[in-house]
Amino acid sequence: xxxxxxxxxxxxxxxxxRTSVSFPSMGTSTTSQFIKQKLDxxxxxxxxxxxxxxAAKGLDEELYDALAAFKIRTAAxxxxxxxxxxxxxxxxxxxxxxLSDWQVEDAAPTIESYSTFLRMLTLLRPxxxxxxxxxxDGRLIATWTVGDxxxxxxxxxxxxxxxxxxxxxxxxxxxxxxxxxxxxxxxxLRPYDPGRWFQNANHLPTG
Amino acid sequence: xxxxxxxxxxxxxxxxxxTTFPQTKVEAAGRRLRDEYFYLDPESIVQFKLEPAxxxxxxxxxxLGVKLSSLDRTDSVFFRQNTFMCSRLAxxxxxxxxxxxxxxAWEVWRKSAGHTALSRIGVRYxxxxxxxxxxxxLVRLEDYLNVFPKSPDDLGGPLSAYAMQVxxxxxxxxxxxxxxxxxxxxxxxxxxxxxxxxxxxxxxxxPQRDDDLWDILTRMRGHKNRIFESCITGRARALFD
Amino acid sequence: xxxxxxxxxxxxVRYVPWARLRKDEDDNVIGVLGAAFRLRDDxxxxxxxxxxxxxxxxxxxxxxxxRTIRASKLNVTARSGFATGNVNGIKETCxxxxxxxxxxxxxxxxxxxxxxxxxxxxxxxxxxLLNLLADGVWSSFxxxxxxxx
Numbered sequence: 001x002x003x004x005x006x007x008x009x010x011x012x013x014x015x016x017x018r019t020s021v022s023f024p025s026m027g028t029s030t031t032s033q034f035i036k037q038k039l040d041x042x043x044x045x046x047x048x049x050x051x052x053x054x055a056a057k058g059l060d061e062e063l064y065d066a067l068a069a070f071k072i073r074t075a076a077x078x079x080x081x082x083x084x085x086x087x088x089x090x091x092x093x094x095x096x097x098x099l100s101d102w103q104v105e106d107a108a109p110t111i112e113s114y115s116t117f118l119r120m121l122t123l124l125r126p127x128x129x130x131x132x133x134x135x136x137d138g139r140l141i142a143t144w145t146v147g148d149x150x151x152x153x154x155x156x157x158x159x160x161x162x163x164x165x166x167x168x169x170x171x172x173x174x175x176x177x178x179x180x181x182x183x184x185x186x187x188x189l190r191p192y193d194p195g196r197w198f199q200n201a202n203h204l205p206t207g
Numbered sequence: 208x209x210x211x212x213x214x215x216x217x218x219x220x221x222x223x224x225x226t227t228f229p230q231t232k233v234e235a236a237g238r239r240l241r242d243e244y245f246y247l248d249p250e251s252i253v254q255f256k257l258e259p260a261x262x263x264x265x266x267x268x269x270x271l272g273v274k275l276s277s278l279d280r281t282d283s284v285f286f287r288q289n290t291f292m293c294s295r296l297a298x299x300x301x302x303x304x305x306x307x308x309x310x311x312a313w314e315v316w317r318k319s320a321g322h323t324a325l326s327r328i329g330v331r332y333x334x335x336x337x338x339x340x341x342x343x344x345l346v347r348l349e350d351y352l353n354v355f356p357k358s359p360d361d362l363g364g365p366l367s368a369y370a371m372q373v374x375x376x377x378x379x380x381x382x383x384x385x386x387x388x389x390x391x392x393x394x395x396x397x398x399x400x401x402x403x404x405x406x407x408x409x410x411x412x413x414p415q416r417d418d419d420l421w422d423i424l425t426r427m428r429g430h431k432n433r434i435f436e437s438c439i440t441g442r443a444r445a446l447f448d
Numbered sequence: 449x450x451x452x453x454x455x456x457x458x459x460x461v462r463y464v465p466w467a468r469l470r471k472d473e474d475d476n477v478i479g480v481l482g483a484a485f486r487l488r489d490d491x492x493x494x495x496x497x498x499x500x501x502x503x504x505x506x507x508x509x510x511x512x513x514x515r516t517i518r519a520s521k522l523n524v525t526a527r528s529g530f531a532t533g534n535v536n537g538i539k540e541t542c543x544x545x546x547x548x549x550x551x552x553x554x555x556x557x558x559x560x561x562x563x564x565x566x567x568x569x570x571x572x573x574x575x576x577l578l579n580l581l582a583d584g585v586w587s588s589f590x591x592x593x594x595x596x597x
Binding site: 095096098100104129130135143152154164177 | 470483523528575
Binding site for chain 2: 123
């Protein structure tokens with residue numbers, strides 16, 4: 001029987017979508033070298049997914065490369081995203097990473113942060129896109145704001161998010177904050193009725 | 208068969224040249240197609256050389272070709288000195304659109320480079336099957352795929368990963384199949400993911416005329432479709448609709 | 449040289465880059481993110497500009513502070529903003545936090561900004577407090593594009 005054991009590991013951003021290859025112990029024979037080459041070929045990304053600048057020459061190249069990497073990474077899950085939603089998200093990324101409005105002292109958002117951000121979106125599946133921001137040290141910030149109700153999620157590497165919220169619940173203002181692995185995020189947000197942020201009023205069915 | 212959420216992560220048409228073209232012709236092709244794509248990036252191949260004196264690996268790069276990409280980076284054309292490649296990432300928008308772009312880019316290449324003898328033509332579709340885990344600890348491969356490795360049950364516990372390549376002549380159109388299938392690190396939380404990478408290629412009796420090239424590529428796409436459908440189960444199909 | 453603490457009723461103006469403005473999904477600016485008030489690793493204090501250093505109405509003072517910041521070494525970009533907070537409100541909010549942060553807001557003029565103010569004792573690693581400030585006493589903002597040269 002071809003049963004696969006589910007792995008509960010948090011993947012490195014660079015490994016997501018890539019073939020899992022376990023390289024064997026080293027060998028020196030022509031056969032073992034041939035096998036290693038075959039495994040290299042299996043593990044290598046296609047040209048569309050490869051291409052990393054060794055060292056960006058300046059901020060413009062850093063932002064350019066970051067934006068390209070984010071869009072290519074998004075393509076890996078694009079079949080699970082509404083096309084219009086994705087296109088508008090890309091417009092927001094173009095805007096956030098525009099050289100003309102980027103602080104020269106800030107690091108570009110990392111692919112590790114973007115990976116967490118993207119996995120968060122595919123997990124929570126919000127109808128409403130978040131507003132986008134970024135910290136000076138390379139982390140994306142996703143925000144949802146409805147009136148005075150605010151949800152702010154900072155995307156750390158390796159599927160960890162730092163979240164804060166303030167909301168009116170049963171007439172009382174509540175604030176909460178935490179640092180949570182992504183698989184738990186929906187559960188920690190549930191008591192605060194996250195639909196207040198994620199549902200798009202325009203998409204609610206009539207009648 | 209058209210799927211609402213086709214599992215295609217990348218569609219590729221690759222044409223390899225029998226000769227190497229000069230950088231000037233490759234760059235000229237890139238400039239000709241520039242207006243039809245948002246980005247034009249040079250491509251380099253990077254090599255690392257260990258310097259004994261410093262004991263550091265020093266990178267050096269050499270020019271490989273040019274890559275043109277759409278604003279959202281899903282449509283790309285690669286012009287290289289010995290390869291032409293047209294690629295589409297997800298979301299896949301259908302063969303007709305993809306093929307039309309391939310034809311157009313090849314037309315531009317031919318205007319810049321002239322007659323181009325080919326050594327290999329390939330139609331490659333990389334699919335990723337994303338299986339929701341729910342509360343399961345195991346996923347049965349045979350529930351979703353008809354091609355996967357077989358090993359004795361008494362070797363030990365269940366598989367944790369696999370990578371497999373199958374190469375077979377198709378006995379039609381001088382085509383050969385290179386099929387790669389493997390576990391991949393899932394991009395979605397709560398899912399297990401498997402790659403089904405189908406490359407139909409031909410290295411013999413290569414077409415000399417563009418009309419013949421388009422005809423054979425279209426047939427190769429048909430072979431690819433047949434192979435894909437035979438490699439997946441109904442339960443996998445339900446994931447794509 | 450005597451230390452000049454800003455009066456409780458006065459205001460400080462902090463530059464907020466585009467990336468640290470709170471926006472909706474259509475890039476409309478609707479506030480300030482707590483991240484706008486984070487200290488960088490090499491900073492000992494949070495920088496701001498004293499609005500009441502300048503004359504005029506509150507709006508005039510904020511505008512003057514903006515123009516001063518623009519003229520300073522700071523790289524002010526087109527779509528950035530400026531957050532205005534009351535001195536007492538900031539200090540009280542920080543003190544009420546479980547960290548009981550005692551903030552000193554001191555006029556420390558610099559060559560390129562005579563109204564420069566240092567907020568000393570500023571907390572590190574207290575994102576909840578910074579978000580509270582951004583949502584509360586330091587939430588008032590103006591956009592760079594709305595202040596004339």
